[in-house]
Amino acid sequence: MSAVLTAAGFPEEQVRHRARNGEAAVFPSLESYGTGLLGAAPAAHYPYDLLERARIVPPVFMPERLKKLIDLAREPLYTDVELDTVIGGFTSRLPLYVSAFGSTRVASRDLGEAAGRQAGRLGIPMVVGENVVPVNGYRASSGSGVSPLLGRIAAYTAAAGEEYGGVVVQQSTEDADAEVWNLVYSDPVSEPLLASGRLAFELKVGQGAKPGLGGLTVLGREAAGRVAEQYATDAVFGADTDAVLRISSPGTFTEEILRQQIRLMRNNFPRVRVWVKLHPGRDVALAAATAWAAGADSVTVDGAEGGTAWAPHAFLGQVGLPLGECLARIGPTGHCLLASGRMWEGGRATKALALGARAVGLGRAALLAVDEDADAGLVRLAESIALELRLLISSLGKYRANALDADDVLLPSGAAFASRTG
Amino acid sequence: MTSTIAAPDGRTAPSFPASPDAHLSAEPTRATLRVQSRMLAATRAFLTGQGFQELLPPVIGPVTDPGIRGSKQVDIDFYGHKYKLMTSAILYKQASLLAFDKIFYIAPNVRLEPLETAVTHRHLAEFHQIDVEIRDARRDDAMELAERLVAYVVAEVVREMPGDLELLGRDKDAFREVVRGAFGRTTHAAATADLVALGHPQDPGAEIDWEGEEILSAKSSRPFFVVDYPKGSRGFYDQEDAERRGVLRNFDLIAPEGYGELASGSEREHVYAALVTRMRETGENPAKYGWYLDLARRGIPASSGFGIGLERFTRYVTGRTAAWEASAYPKLPGVVSA
Numbered sequence: 015m016s017a018v019l020t021a022a023g024f025p026e027e028q029v030r031h032r033a034r035n036g037e038a039a040v041f042p043s044l045e046s047y048g049t050g051l052l053g054a055a056p057a058a059h060y061p062y063d064l065l066e067r068a069r070i071v072p073p074v075f076m077p078e079r080l081k082k083l084i085d086l087a088r089e090p091l092y093t094d095v096e097l098d099t100v101i102g103g104f105t106s107r108l109p110l111y112v113s114a115f116g117s118t119r120v121a122s123r124d125l126g127e128a129a130g131r132q133a134g135r136l137g138i139p140m141v142v143g144e145n146v147v148p149v150n151g152y153r154a155s156s157g158s159g160v161s162p163l164l165g166r167i168a169a170y171t172a173a174a175g176e177e178y179g180g181v182v183v184q185q186s187t188e189d190a191d192a193e194v195w196n197l198v199y200s201d202p203v204s205e206p207l208l209a210s211g212r213l214a215f216e217l218k219v220g221q222g223a224k225p226g227l228g229g230l231t232v233l234g235r236e237a238a239g240r241v242a243e244q245y246a247t248d249a250v251f252g253a254d255t256d257a258v259l260r261i262s263s264p265g266t267f268t269e270e271i272l273r274q275q276i277r278l279m280r281n282n283f284p285r286v287r288v289w290v291k292l293h294p295g296r297d298v299a300l301a302a303a304t305a306w307a308a309g310a311d312s313v314t315v316d317g318a319e320g321g322t323a324w325a326p327h328a329f330l331g332q333v334g335l336p337l338g339e340c341l342a343r344i345g346p347t348g349h350c351l352l353a354s355g356r357m358w359e360g361g362r363a364t365k366a367l368a369l370g371a372r373a374v375g376l377g378r379a380a381l382l383a384v385d386e387d388a389d390a391g392l393v394r395l396a397e398s399i400a401l402e403l404r405l406l407i408s409s410l411g412k413y414r415a416n417a418l419d420a421d422d423v424l425l426p427s428g429a430a431f432a433s434r435t436g
Numbered sequence: 437m438t439s440t441i442a443a444p445d446g447r448t449a450p451s452f453p454a455s456p457d458a459h460l461s462a463e464p465t466r467a468t469l470r471v472q473s474r475m476l477a478a479t480r481a482f483l484t485g486q487g488f489q490e491l492l493p494p495v496i497g498p499v500t501d502p503g504i505r506g507s508k509q510v511d512i513d514f515y516g517h518k519y520k521l522m523t524s525a526i527l528y529k530q531a532s533l534l535a536f537d538k539i540f541y542i543a544p545n546v547r548l549e550p551l552e553t554a555v556t557h558r559h560l561a562e563f564h565q566i567d568v569e570i571r572d573a574r575r576d577d578a579m580e581l582a583e584r585l586v587a588y589v590v591a592e593v594v595r596e597m598p599g600d601l602e603l604l605g606r607d608k609d610a611f612r613e614v615v616r617g618a619f620g621r622t623t624h625a626a627a628t629a630d631l632v633a634l635g636h637p638q639d640p641g642a643e644i645d646w647e648g649e650e651i652l653s654a655k656s657s658r659p660f661f662v663v664d665y666p667k668g669s670r671g672f673y674d675q676e677d678a679e680r681r682g683v684l685r686n687f688d689l690i691a692p693e694g695y696g697e698l699a700s701g702s703e704r705e706h707v708y709a710a711l712v713t714r715m716r717e718t719g720e721n722p723a724k725y726g727w728y729l730d731l732a733r734r735g736i737p738a739s740s741g742f743g744i745g746l747e748r749f750t751r752y753v754t755g756r757t758a759a760w761e762a763s764a765y766p767k768l769p770g771v772v773s774a
């Protein structure tokens with residue numbers, strides 16, 4: 015068939031792609047499944063990305079630098095900036111943590127364990143996605159090695175010292191049947207972390223890449239049959255392919271349901287810290303306040319730029335608040351607020367910290383780093399970000415990561431007003 | 437949180453038996469099991485005398501009580517379907533009221549409790565409950581019945597088993613208030629405040645922790661009820677008080693002398709929409725509870741009920757140090773045994 019018509023200036027190729035592939039065109043190409051790290055459109059195409067458009071604005075007068083000068087009795091340098099902090103009840107060497115990876119083939123066991131080892135060495139917390147269990151099982155059958163979840167926990171524990179970092183295990187209501195938390199809580203593998211207060215459970219309310227939608231993975235038809243009792247599927251890729259979409263819902267939340275789920279976590283698992291992960295919903299400030307009031311040790315906001323997993327184009331390009339807007343809406347808080355979404359360098363991280371985050375999460379950047387070098391890729395990435403953080407924080411006349419505040423960034427005109435009315 | 441909790445009266449718990457014969461052939465074990473047998477007979481006599489129908493509880497099912505405080509369920513492969521060993525027969529108790537107005541089970545339960553409970557002297561991975569449910573009853577009805585049942589069973593043992601109590605060194609005077617049915621009452625909020633005042637860090641929004649229960653129990657010379665636990669501390673079937681949101685219409689029965697919790701009960705949630713909402717609040721997937729919710733949608737009766745942990749009850753009556761001493765083949769969390 016030959017095309018006759020043309021439409022310059024119109025997204026012709028996308029329309030033709032849809033015309034050829036129907037429902038499947040709603041998603042990235044199947045060929046990229048298991049290798050592509052998805053996320054929102056590049057920042058340059060993203061006019062609402064406050065973090066990209068904001069500038070870091072050092073003052074002229076720096077009383078904190080004078081204090082540091084007095085402390086040190088010499089000129090303070092960027093190397094004097096202290097980056098250790100407390101993240102969701104854990105002591106961390108850096109204001110960084112490794113975000114949960116999606117359950118698609120992207121986060122294979124090798125990459126997950128490599129990330130765990132390096133996060134342990136770095137002394138920063140690591141979040142493990144709950145889908146690891148319902149998709150891959152909790153305990154591997156004999157002879158096939160350890161399970162992805164236990165493997166990641168064991169790799170982390172073996173590499174970490176006894177003071178810094180911690181492991182955070184996710185569970186969402188859509189995966190409640192897997193009872194991941196119950197399994198982890200009473201497993202001897204967890205005991206070293208429990209004994210040192212370095213285990214947390216994270217209630218996953220939603221995620222940046224697919225706010226409001228819940229987990230999506232692509233399965234072969236045989237695998238889909240195996241999980242048919244737990245998951246629904248949709249044959250959006252056509253009857254002539256082996257691939258089907260495993261679909262779900264992120265769970266039903268109201269203020270009261272969120273409040274009670276957190277209270278139940280605190281009641282049932284008194285030896286762990288309680289984390290909550292929110293998608294970038296328009297009521298994110300109310301949701302975060304609700305979670306803290308119910309006793310959450312930490313609230314993570316996964317901005318619309320976040321995500322490592324499989325997501326439809328429409329969500330990647332058009333759904334959810336950008337991270338900067340989430341931070342602006344939540345505003346300054348004395349609670350532990352964590353932020354993720356396209357974090358890979360120090361400038362964006364510094365702005366997020368200045369807008370109220372205690373630490374920032376590395377998702378795609380961490381996966382790419384361990385994919386590049388399983389032994390030291392993530393360590394080098396984190397070290398590069400740490401250097402930038404020290405340079406930038408020092409330029410602001412401050413010497414601790416948690417000393418930043420909103421005065422340290424200039425938001426685009428109109429942004430603050432939009433935040434107040436949001 | 438992993439500290440060993442003191443046994444009643446500060447006694448040291450005996451070490452867990454290395455083999456079943458060492459345990460079974462010990463005279464204190466035999467005396468304890470004789471008392472337990474008498475307690476069961478008395479329970480049956482009392483409840484059937486009150487018009488209760490005894491039913492045999494299910495052992496497996498597609499779903500069971502979700503469990504709290506980190507206890508884990510045991511899955512079995514039921515012809516390709518994931519079934520569970522009962523952690524509590526609560527859902528089946530509610531359903532059984534479609535057939536009879538007042539029912540009870542002597543129900544076996546398996547709960548893989550977290551490892552730290554191996555040292556509380558009160559937790560077993562396998563145990564039994566005297567499970568009671570009363571159609572159209574309110575919480576006070578259930579509490580009154582629990583009080584009369586416990587008083588009756590204790591009185592029966594005191595009267596009929598003096599030799600075994602003496603052999604076990606259990607002072608009958610300890611039961612003077614119990615057999616009169618003179619049980620105390622307090623609220624969760626008051627108990628929590630009491631603990632905090634005593635320097636115990638009790639979260640007012642959570643279940644009273646094991647050490648806290650032990651402290652309250654040790655302070656009392658008679659059994660007492662704790663009522664009005666906060667939502668978030670119990671399962672979805674404990675009804676929320678319509679007049680006081682966030683407060684549950686439930687209770688625990690705490691034994692005196694440091695023996696801790698004997699029983700839990702509540703007025704039950706039975707309205708379909710409320711059950712589904714509460715399930716979501718407790719992180720549950722309603723799809724798991726298919727048969728139960730189908731029944732609830734068609735209508736299950738309002739009820740109240742309770743479950744008395746048989747081994748804990750026996751431990752209290754016989755004055756043994758640990759609950760496992762009241763089991764012929766004890767299973768402690770994380771301990772491999774017969």
